Amino acid sequence: MLFFGVLSIFLLTASAEYCYSDIENACSPIPKNNGQIINCHAQYGAIESLQADLQAFVTANIETSFEFLLMSTHFGNYEAHRDGFKGLYRKLSDQSWADAIDLIKYITKRGGRMDLNQLPHFKKSAKDGKILELTEMNSLAKALDSEKQLANEALNIHAQALHHTKQDAAIAHYIEEHFTESLTDRVRDLAGYSNDLKNLLQDRDPSVSIFLFDEYLQKVL
Structure with missing residues (x-):
């Protein structure tokens, strides 16, 4: 026997x-x-099933990176001259770009390939195209929404990897290690910035409040 x-x-x-x-x-x-x-090939686990979701997450990070870069340029011009906001959005842009590159490397490491035609799963609102019309307060709100969208997408991929029939712990671990903690920090920081600036705008002259907050951003970044 x-x-x-x-x-x-x-x-x-x-x-x-x-x-x-x-x-x-x-x-x-x-x-x-x-x-x-x-x-x-190097494929195993659920990479074949989750590859499209990972590709969509890459393009979402790339789109978000370019949006933050445009916001940084907007606040860094000679008219706005908000170096703090410029630095904040340039930093966020670089982080999303680095995340996209790292994710592409992981997809290929697992035997997959990148398809830049795979669109992000979440949809942008019509207001997202008006980046050059954003005020400082509105820009923080938009940045917070964008990072939350990325964070939720990371959680969705993480959940799919754990509950897939081929339970891919490797993908779940990668998403958890490289995205969830980092995006949690970004969401928390942007939520704090939004509430702090809102409180400042209620207590004193708006132009002075924004100037002081921009000075603060330059020091903490």
Whole structure:
């Protein structure tokens, strides 16, 4: 009985070695499947099923990065001259860009490929196209909403990886380690900035409040 149990485990293991079978077929005297070794790749777990979601998360980070870069340029021009806000949004832009690059590397590491035509899962509102009309207060609110969207998307991918039929702990761990904590910090900071500036605007002259808050941002960034 024990012999048959060991034999069955061996046969299951052997049947799972698809790359080995491809190599055997390709190197046989009469190659099968035109000598292709289509199963010799780095894919395992649920990467094939979650690849589209990861690709969409990449493009979401890229779009968000360019939005923050445009906001940084807007507040850094000679008319606005808000170096604190300029630095804040440039930092957020760089972080989203770095996240996108790191995620592309992870997708390819797992045997996938990047498709930049995969659109983000969340939709932008019509107001998102009016970045150059944003005030300092409105810009913080928009930045907070954007980071929350990214944070929620990261949580969705994390949940799918854990509850997928092929439970991919590797993807869940990667998302948790590289995105959830970082995005939590960004959301918390932007929420704090929004509430602090709102309180300042109620207590004194708006122009003075914004000037002082911009000076504060320059010091903490």
